[in-house]
Amino acid sequence: MAQLYFYYSAMNAGKSTSLLQSSYNYNERGMRTLIFTAAIDTRFAKGKVTSRIGLSADALLFSDDMNIRDAILAENNKEPIHCVLIDECQFLTKAHVEQLCEITDSYDIPVLTYGLRTDFRGELFTGSAYLLAWADKLVELKTVCYCGRKANKVLRLAANGKVLSDGAQVEIGGNEKYVSVCRKHYTEATLKGRIEQL
Numbered sequence: 001m002a003q004l005y006f007y008y009s010a011m012n013a014g015k016s017t018s019l020l021q022s023s024y025n026y027n028e029r030g031m032r033t034l035i036f037t038a039a040i041d042t043r044f045a046k047g048k049v050t051s052r053i054g055l056s057a058d059a060l061l062f063s064d065d066m067n068i069r070d071a072i073l074a075e076n077n078k079e080p081i082h083c084v085l086i087d088e089c090q091f092l093t094k095a096h097v098e099q100l101c102e103i104t105d106s107y108d109i110p111v112l113t114y115g116l117r118t119d120f121r122g123e124l125f126t127g128s129a130y131l132l133a134w135a136d137k138l139v140e141l142k143t144v145c146y147c148g149r150k151a152n153k154v155l156r157l158a159a160n161g162k163v164l165s166d167g168a169q170v171e172i173g174g175n176e177k178y179v180s181v182c183r184k185h186y187t188e189a190t191l192k193g194r195i196e197q198l
């Protein structure tokens with residue numbers, strides 16, 4: 001039976017690299033994959049998943065009002081799909097996650113989703129909340145804080161390096177940057193309004 005996977009992490013843990021590697025492994029065995037990324041993320045190029053180490057692949061875009069099950073089935077009717085891979089899955093809606101469960105259960109197509117667990121305030125993203133609740137397999141991709149401990153929180157920093165503790169959950173492509181840190185250093189930086197070290 002196919003399964004729904006949620007690969008989650010803080011920022012810069014290599015999620016896109018891992019997604020592209022998985023897709024490559026399927027393709028190498030002559031199997032077809034379908035890759036999606038959020039329409040919201042236009043940092044690199046629309047309709048591409050790009051990893052920081054230079055790999056990239058074409059992707060379809062998902063947006064809030066789209067039925068992702070129908071989009072997958074339309075492609076599957078053209079030519080069978082062996083695996084669906086979704087980048088930036090924190091931006092999925094509850095309905096999207098329900099549709100992906102149906103793709104896994106009723107159509108027996110494995111779905112691998114990759115994304116952030118929480119935002120810079122430490123709150124769950126909607127997509128991540130339902131994936132944590134419903135995915136068959138939860139896999140943490142690890143990255144480290146500057147102190148060497150596992151990083152499980154994300155700080156949003158202004159261009160001047162000041163820690164931002166409010167604002168919209170989604171601000172991609174602004175001047176802000178995001179740094180992954182451990183819980184201890186997240187709390188410390190949030191209290192002080194700045195980060196000790198990068």
Ligand SMILES: [Zn+2]
Pocket residue numbers: 145146147148149181182183184185
């Ligand atoms: Zn730390």
